[in-house]
Amino acid sequence: MSEKTDLELIDSVFDGDKACFGELCSRYYAAMVAIAHSILKDRHLAEDAAQETFARACFRLSELRDKMKFGVWLAAICRNASLDILRTQSHFSESEPAEPAVIENTGVEEEEKVLRNVLNGLPAKLREVVYLKYYDGLTYQKISTVLGISEQAINGRIRRAKKVIVRELKRKGLTGSSYER
Amino acid sequence: MKDNKLDEKLANVINSGKVNFDFEKWQQKYPEALKALGSNIKIRNKKQPLENFNLWKIIIKNPITKLAAFAVIIIVLLVWIHYFGGSIDVSAKVWADTVQRAQKARTCAYTETLHYEGVPDIPDMKAEVICKEQGYKRTSAGNMVSILNASKRKAIVINHSKKEYTEIDFSSQELDKPSKYDFFERMRTLPERADEVLGEKEINGRNTIGYRIIEKGMNITFWLDTESRDLALSELRFIKAPGIYAVISDFRFDIEADDSLFSLEPPEGYTSRNIDVDRTEAGEKDLVEFLKLWAAQVSNGVFPPSLNLTELTKASIEMKKAGTTIKADTEDEKMRYLLKMTRGLTFILQLKPESDWHYSGKDVKLGESEKVIFRYKPEDSPGWRVIYGDLSIKDVNEKDFPK
Numbered sequence: 001m002s003e004k005t006d007l008e009l010i011d012s013v014f015d016g017d018k019a020c021f022g023e024l025c026s027r028y029y030a031a032m033v034a035i036a037h038s039i040l041k042d043r044h045l046a047e048d049a050a051q052e053t054f055a056r057a058c059f060r061l062s063e064l065r066d067k068m069k070f071g072v073w074l075a076a077i078c079r080n081a082s083l084d085i086l087r088t089q090s091h092f093s094e095s096e097p098a099e100p101a102v103i104e105n106t107g108v109e110e111e112e113k114v115l116r117n118v119l120n121g122l123p124a125k126l127r128e129v130v131y132l133k134y135y136d137g138l139t140y141q142k143i144s145t146v147l148g149i150s151e152q153a154i155n156g157r158i159r160r161a162k163k164v165i166v167r168e169l170k171r172k173g174l175t176g177s178s179y180e181r
Numbered sequence: 182m183k184d185n186k187l188d189e190k191l192a193n194v195i196n197s198g199k200v201n202f203d204f205e206k207w208q209q210k211y212p213e214a215l216k217a218l219g220s221n222i223k224i225r226n227k228k229q230p231l232e233n234f235n236l237w238k239i240i241i242k243n244p245i246t247k248l249a250a251f252a253v254i255i256i257v258l259l260v261w262i263h264y265f266g267g268s269i270d271v272s273a274k275v276w277a278d279t280v281q282r283a284q285k286a287r288t289c290a291y292t293e294t295l296h297y298e299g300v301p302d303i304p305d306m307k308a309e310v311i312c313k314e315q316g317y318k319r320t321s322a323g324n325m326v327s328i329l330n331a332s333k334r335k336a337i338v339i340n341h342s343k344k345e346y347t348e349i350d351f352s353s354q355e356l357d358k359p360s361k362y363d364f365f366e367r368m369r370t371l372p373e374r375a376d377e378v379l380g381e382k383e384i385n386g387r388n389t390i391g392y393r394i395i396e397k398g399m400n401i402t403f404w405l406d407t408e409s410r411d412l413a414l415s416e417l418r419f420i421k422a423p424g425i426y427a428v429i430s431d432f433r434f435d436i437e438a439d440d441s442l443f444s445l446e447p448p449e450g451y452t453s454r455n456i457d458v459d460r461t462e463a464g465e466k467d468l469v470e471f472l473k474l475w476a477a478q479v480s481n482g483v484f485p486p487s488l489n490l491t492e493l494t495k496a497s498i499e500m501k502k503a504g505t506t507i508k509a510d511t512e513d514e515k516m517r518y519l520l521k522m523t524r525g526l527t528f529i530l531q532l533k534p535e536s537d538w539h540y541s542g543k544d545v546k547l548g549e550s551e552k553v554i555f556r557y558k559p560e561d562s563p564g565w566r567v568i569y570g571d572l573s574i575k576d577v578n579e580k581d582f583p584k
Binding site: 013018019021022025026029030033034037043047051054055058059061111112115116119130131134135136162165166 | 188192200309
């Protein structure tokens with residue numbers, strides 16, 4: 001039996017099939033975690049935000065105007081959920097959102113740290129698309145369903161992002177021939 | 182090739198392992214979500230109007246906000262218990278139509294947002310409320326849900342994230358009119374005329390007419406949609422809690438609301454976290470307890486800077502920023518302190534204007550017996566009750582009152 005399309009799953013959800021909602025969540029989880037991670041800069045908080053996104057989606061499903069844009073709609077909820085968490089973190093958290101730990105300050109890890117900082121300094125739209133591209137093997141097609149833009153446009157954004165990253169790395173002294181394009 | 186190198190580096194930095202969605206675990210974490218999805222499905226299939234159907238917006242899952250949300254639920258509940266009620270006046274047709282519609286409605290849902298004016302560091306507290314006639318009320322804020330059954334005079338507060346619940350019995354409290362604690366019932370018992378018509382205003386693209394009702398302890402503004410006669414927005418300002426106000430939005434009549442949403446049965450597998458709650462009417466001793474707890478457990482022996490709820494909230498935030506929290510060994514103990522403190526504040530809220538209460542405890546330390554920190558005139562009493570820095574209380578005649 002062939003796998004249901006997203007649209008068929010959404011129709012099934014509206015027909016009362018809650019398991020199909022679970023399947024939709026599975027399909028969009030990585031993308032939501034990637035979007036949330038690009039905002040929160042913390043993997044665990046990002047997973048929380050993605051799960052929160054699905055909960056909010058349950059409560060707001062009737063607000064979904066265009067089933068074809070389910071991914072875009074979900075991504076918008078995810079950004080809001082992440083920003084809510086970010087606001088709360090900055091108001092109340094005992095500690096700042098954790099950066100992934102650097103084990104030893106070897107050259108490679110230092111390089112990664114600089115790259116992470118550069119990445120975090122990217123404009124939100126570019127940072128988001130970069131996270132989506134490098135997260136858990138997301139396809140351009142999937143990225144397109146959550147950003148609501150064409151695959152060519154995604155490619156263009158990624159290219160722009162990389163250009164900025166290389167420029168910033170150079171500014172920080174990591175000219176690294178290895179990064180130059 | 183060099184582009185590949187950057188790809189590799191970015192993948193290393195970003196990709197921190199495979200992400201897998203576990204639907205089972207998610208359902209356990211958000212037990213309310215699929216229920217709401219069920220409501221959405223029913224409504225969608227019945228082709229009812231979908232605009233603004235938004236059962237609730239979940240507040241973030243931070244332990245502090247959870248605690249705050251719980252406190253807010255309790256405070257809002259208490260405030261509403263004590264301050265709703267009274268009678269009024271009506272005027273225009275829009276008003277009359279809405280009143281009539283409210284009277285016929287059997288259920289409603291709305292978003293309630295508590296705002297703190299002048300406290301930029303505190304996020305607005307949002308809760309989604311579903312009401313059903315006969316005094317059923319379900320308030321949800323994130324993973325905290327409180328269900329009130331007025332006819333049984335009982336409530337349950339469920340913490341889904343901790344799988345815990347707290348049962349509350351209001352049987353010893355005045356709960357004679359549902360309109361005293363339930364906005365839906367308040368709508369259903371609106372008078373035929375408002376105290377004031379505020380004119381027209383556009384709210385979120387809707388043409389509305391505003392009405393104000395002035396009641397004992399609070400004033401309520403209603404903005405009604407001129408076409409649909411829906412309530413577009415309502416604002417409740419509590420006279421005794423200046424700076425704190427509640428906004429009611431996304432108000433919908435006659436939504437699907439199954440009885441199971443109002444069940445007082447704790448979810449299976451959840452543990453009871455019942456705390457001994459003093460359910461008698463809050464009194465002077467509760468204020469003393471509040472002052473003692475604040476000084477001893479919160480601020481190193483110094484009394485609070487003010488008894489204004491907004492100022493107290495500001496002070497709490499400042500203390501939180503400075504790393505100060507309630508000194509308690511366990512969460513239960515912290516909750517007990519919180520509930521006791523809430524009673525102290527309830528006493529303040531209950532005091533009538535004639536009591537002429539005044540607080541002067543700012544910068545006074547616990548034990549400074551010569552300093553007056555609070556005074557008020559009890560009802561039908563010619564003299565004053567005065568609380569000193571050592572928390573002793575004396576009856577003082579007007580002529581002997583310390584200047």
